[in-house]
Amino acid sequence: MSTTLGLPGDGEPVKLIASDLDGTVLGHDFRFRPRTVDAIRAAQDRGIHVVFVTGRPMRWLDPLRDQLGHEGVVICSNGAVVYDLAADVVVESSLFPARDAFAIMDEVAARHPGTLFAAETLEGVFVDRGWSRTDRMEVGAPRVGPLRERLPGQSGLVKFLAKLDAADPHDYFRSLTALVAGRLSVTHSVAAAPLVEMGQRGLTKARTLEQYAAERGIGPHQVLAFGDMPNDLEMLTWAAHGFAMADGHPAVVEAVGRTAPPFEEDGVAQVIEALLRRG
Missing domain, CATH: 3.30.1240.10 (Hypothetical Protein, Haloacid Dehalogenase-like Hydrolase; Chain: A; domain 2)
Structure with missing residues (x-):
């Protein structure tokens, strides 16, 4: 499947990239691949906001600090916590x-x-x-x-x-x-x-991401999202440009219907690069 399938053309530009961590941009060794780091930074340099949306608790985000130098907000624990990485402060929580x-x-x-x-x-x-x-x-x-x-x-x-x-x-x-x-x-x-x-009842990654995006004047048609597991599904179907990793959970791949290449092929990086090439 083409990595550009489903990317925006002449309509609304992508203003926000939302990505899961494990299995999507982090491998089993909890490392980012260099091409992925470069693609994320290139998107940020173009003014695209990047937020990570993970099942990890806020205390386990060292790869973002150490490998990516990320200092922004992270949506943790499947949407239950919005955490400011730089300030080490919980911005919001759903308990x-x-x-x-x-x-x-x-x-x-x-x-x-x-x-x-x-x-x-x-x-x-x-x-x-x-x-x-x-x-x-x-x-x-x-x-x-x-x-x-x-x-x-x-x-x-x-x-x-x-x-x-x-x-x-x-x-x-x-x-x-x-x-x-x-x-x-x-x-x-x-x-x-x-x-x-x-x-919490009704909690999903998508619910918290939708609120986070709305607070910044960003709608689902301006969001590019990546994930690989059932806890990502609502997020990937809420975003207008949601991509399941090709090596992700089969039910997620089938439900989303749009895939990025596998993690080992720098799938997220390939899609971001294609987006940036289209301007």
Whole structure:
């Protein structure tokens, strides 16, 4: 598929590029590829605003600082936190009370014995004993122990997570989605892991990005977006120029219908370069 497919022609120019991080512009080694860095900087030099929209918590954005020198705002935790990287300040947050998570926790544990839980807050992460140290949520000295003992019911949560290492990732996600429906938002950002992420009801990356763009006078027809996983889907279909990575989740690729080349082929860079060539 052509990398220029779906790019704006003589109509409204692109004013904002919104991109997921992992699997889209960051590899498994958590590194940006040099061509991608050059393309992003070239877009910024042309006056195009760039914002990263990630499932990562705000405490785990070192690649943006260290490799890209990015000092702008980042939309974190699947849209729950808008974070000013330079000022180290939370600009906005969409939280939900821990008691809502506790009710769901009991139901999940009854249906899927052995499930472990974690809770992301603005102050850090709380995890059940046994939660894998290799999980990306573990960065930043987690507080270990039963969540009910560590978190008051009125505490505001950014994200609530459940995982069952022995489960089939697809079946586990589908089961928890049905169980939680209507109470919290449910998504996942690691295709091969039986890890389910829950946030405030109605929360998506797209919801926060839409508000962020509107505050700057930018509409969806002026947005170019990139992503690869189900937690990116709403964002990619909201933006007029949304691109799923060709090596991304098959359901996302099919739903978006417009692809950028795979990460290993500098797919995001190729699309941005094509955009800049068209002026």
